[in-house]
Amino acid sequence: MARLGVNIDHVATIRQARRGREPDPVWAAAAAELGGADVITLHLREDRRHIQDRDLRILRETVQVKLNLEMAATEEMVAIALEVRPDKATLVPERREEITTEGGLDIVGNRTRIEETTKQLREGGIEVSHFIDPVTEQVDASRATGADAVELHTGAYANAIDSESIDKEFRALVQAANVARTLELTLHLGHGLNYVNTTRVLAIPEIDELNIGHSIVSRAVFVGMTQAVREMKEIIVRG
Numbered sequence: 655m656a657r658l659g660v661n662i663d664h665v666a667t668i669r670q671a672r673r674g675r676e677p678d679p680v681w682a683a684a685a686a687e688l689g690g691a692d693v694i695t696l697h698l699r700e701d702r703r704h705i706q707d708r709d710l711r712i713l714r715e716t717v718q719v720k721l722n723l724e725m726a727a728t729e730e731m732v733a734i735a736l737e738v739r740p741d742k743a744t745l746v747p748e749r750r751e752e753i754t755t756e757g758g759l760d761i762v763g764n765r766t767r768i769e770e771t772t773k774q775l776r777e778g779g780i781e782v783s784h785f786i787d788p789v790t791e792q793v794d795a796s797r798a799t800g801a802d803a804v805e806l807h808t809g810a811y812a813n814a815i816d817s818e819s820i821d822k823e824f825r826a827l828v829q830a831a832n833v834a835r836t837l838e839l840t841l842h843l844g845h846g847l848n849y850v851n852t853t854r855v856l857a858i859p860e861i862d863e864l865n866i867g868h869s870i871v872s873r874a875v876f877v878g879m880t881q882a883v884r885e886m887k888e889i890i891v892r893g
């Protein structure tokens with residue numbers, strides 16, 4: 655059964671709306687764990703639009719499950735990761751102007767930098783995942799640059815409107831997952847998954863982890879974080 659990584663970024667988005675102290679992502683992580691989160695995921699962006707350095711440092715001390723740091727492949731973020739030592743690091747692309755992560759990391763076009771970053775993190779005892787589009791060439795390049803895992807970007811599938819497009823994007827995920835499995839990469843999926851579109855994704859064999867954030871935080875606004883996570887876990891358990 656797939657593990658559930660709960661991304662708490664957007665708890666911090668609400669806090670940053672007033673640049674205040676609440677809601678605290680540290681509280682959110684504990685509540686998510688009480689609901690059954692297997693991993694706590696957070697994205698320390700270069701522009702610090704939501705998660706702050708303080709959040710990461712405290713969460714390293716308080717999180718009882720695995721801690722997954724999403725980060726750009728930059729010297730600044732590598733230094734922070736090697737100091738804080740999350741259990742996992744997921745290399746993601748960043749563009750200041752983006753509203754949210756738009757596409758996967760282009761491993762093929764940035765092999766040297768990604769390989770070096772991946773090596774540095776792994777030598778620091780951190781498991782490395784690459785957040786990539788569900789494209790065979792990117793999966794191959796992730797394996798070739800030393801990744802332990804790939805996280806297939808499910809945004810195109812999640813944002814598809816008509817059934818034909820949804821089916822097309824789903825097939826791309828299935829194909830990329832098959833390549834990842836053949837290359838013995840640990841398989842994660844994430845971005846835009848919610849309480850409606852997750853069930854179909856679970857039909858993909860041997861998914862190790864789903865990373866879900868915005869939808870869980872959105873539901874938590876109404877039912878609380880523990881209950882929102884519990885409801886997503888129930889979906890995963892039902893399969």
Ligand SMILES: CC(=O)[C@@H](O)[C@H](O)COP(=O)(O)O
Nearest residue numbers: 661663697746754755785845
């Ligand atoms: C990589 C990914 O899809 C998300 O986990 C990422 O965190 C999105 O960035 P925002 O959280 O800033 O939307």
Ligand SMILES: NCC(=O)COP(=O)(O)O
Nearest residue numbers: 661844845846865867868
């Ligand atoms: N890497 C995907 C993630 O952590 C959560 O993405 P989203 O559910 O907030 O879109």
